[in-house]
Amino acid sequence: MSADSDRVGIGVIGCGGMGMAIVSRVLARDKRFEVTAVYDPDERSVARALGEISTHPDVCTDHRAVVDRPDVNLVMIASWNRFHADQTVDAFHAGKHVFCQKPMATTIEDCARMQRAWRESGAKFTLGFTLRYAPHYRKIQQLVASGAIGDLISLEFNETIDFNHGGYIMGDWRRLRENAGTHLLEKCCHDIDLINWITASRAKRVASFGGLDFFVPEGESHIERIGPSPDGKEPFQTWRSLVGKNPFTSDKDIFDNQVAIIEYDSGVRAAFHANSMSAIPERRMYLQGSEGAIRADLRTGTIELRKIGWDTPTLDEGLGRTDGHGGGDDILADELVASTLHGTEPSAGVLEGLESTATCLAIDEAADTGQVVGMGRYWGAFN
Numbered sequence: 001m002s003a004d005s006d007r008v009g010i011g012v013i014g015c016g017g018m019g020m021a022i023v024s025r026v027l028a029r030d031k032r033f034e035v036t037a038v039y040d041p042d043e044r045s046v047a048r049a050l051g052e053i054s055t056h057p058d059v060c061t062d063h064r065a066v067v068d069r070p071d072v073n074l075v076m077i078a079s080w081n082r083f084h085a086d087q088t089v090d091a092f093h094a095g096k097h098v099f100c101q102k103p104m105a106t107t108i109e110d111c112a113r114m115q116r117a118w119r120e121s122g123a124k125f126t127l128g129f130t131l132r133y134a135p136h137y138r139k140i141q142q143l144v145a146s147g148a149i150g151d152l153i154s155l156e157f158n159e160t161i162d163f164n165h166g167g168y169i170m171g172d173w174r175r176l177r178e179n180a181g182t183h184l185l186e187k188c189c190h191d192i193d194l195i196n197w198i199t200a201s202r203a204k205r206v207a208s209f210g211g212l213d214f215f216v217p218e219g220e221s222h223i224e225r226i227g228p229s230p231d232g233k234e235p236f237q238t239w240r241s242l243v244g245k246n247p248f249t250s251d252k253d254i255f256d257n258q259v260a261i262i263e264y265d266s267g268v269r270a271a272f273h274a275n276s277m278s279a280i281p282e283r284r285m286y287l288q289g290s291e292g293a294i295r296a297d298l299r300t301g302t303i304e305l306r307k308i309g310w311d312t313p314t315l316d317e318g319l320g321r322t323d324g325h326g327g328g329d330d331i332l333a334d335e336l337v338a339s340t341l342h343g344t345e346p347s348a349g350v351l352e353g354l355e356s357t358a359t360c361l362a363i364d365e366a367a368d369t370g371q372v373v374g375m376g377r378y379w380g381a382f383n
């Protein structure tokens, strides 16, 4: 593509919530972008997408029909995670640029296949690591990289999600590892990516414990205890869902709470906490360096920085409260448009995707086996 292109055809694979959230932003940014084809096996998603797209795209019966079309230049994938690899590889083989939602894939072998196909194609790959684009996290990364707290020594971070959000996940396709990978991979791959970026290092070894303790059949009484929301919706069911199963009795094999520790090549040590039934949702970080500390939370938009010392002031570096993605979706769409038209490198692509996936998979191996897992085998899968 070039800046002079008068038309950029988009093929959409997976027309659900986060597919259309990014597609609609791209369409709003540059009139040259136009959706020419869509594929989604669920006709409700297709119908909703056609209602949002004014250009009457063709509805294809499989993803290959989308990627092979000559009027598709950019393939935008937001299907279930298990399909990301095949769909991305086929798009690269067809010579198309790819935007793919996170996580990159659900296995290390799939990440390696995607990396090979990307290299061979010479096309651009943008990964939907929305939070990398959020000004809140860009600010934290810049502060650490500029030495504002000295050398990073250790840190903690979390993603504790609202009980209704947790209920949605436990009733949705993501409740099963075969569709989405683990909860850590599906949801917290963002958070692991942020820490990979901020530490500017790769994990060396990891350990973890996790389990399913709240969204179990014996917990169903929480529905009655909490009662309907102020606007009359069932508790744990207020999020949009195509499936909408009872989150307590649904079949599932993901955790609803997990802790992990990571030691990085750089020597930095990190502790992570995830849970899915939170009363006080947070996406918080506490970063300790040799000269100071940063405490930040995306949900409140706060970033505090204080240098080690007797009466050092606490500096307010916060950028304020925004949406759940910290405004990252809009900036991601800006960069995706620029990358497609001008060939600029996206802020998150293949390397970031496979590093986050590998770290998440190793953490889950540690949780499933009860062992400390060294990362050598994972890093050895890539070149």
Ligand SMILES: NC(=O)c1ccc[n+]([C@@H]2O[C@H](COP(=O)([O-])OP(=O)(O)OC[C@H]3O[C@@H](n4cnc5c(N)ncnc54)[C@H](O)[C@@H]3O)[C@@H](O)[C@H]2O)c1
Pocket: 013, 014, 015, 016, 017, 018, 019, 039, 040, 041, 042, 045, 063, 078, 079, 080, 081, 083, 101, 102, 103, 128, 129, 130, 173, 186, 242, 325
């Ligand atoms: N970047 C972010 O912050 C963010 C946030 C939420 C979700 N996501 C990611 O976006 C992707 C979609 O999640 P969602 O929240 O939009 O879910 P969703 O359930 O709203 O949409 C998923 C869609 O994929 C479709 N689908 C299933 N199998 C398919 C296949 N083989 N080919 C094409 N489409 C298929 C489903 O029918 C559904 O319409 C996931 O990978 C998820 O991890 C990213």
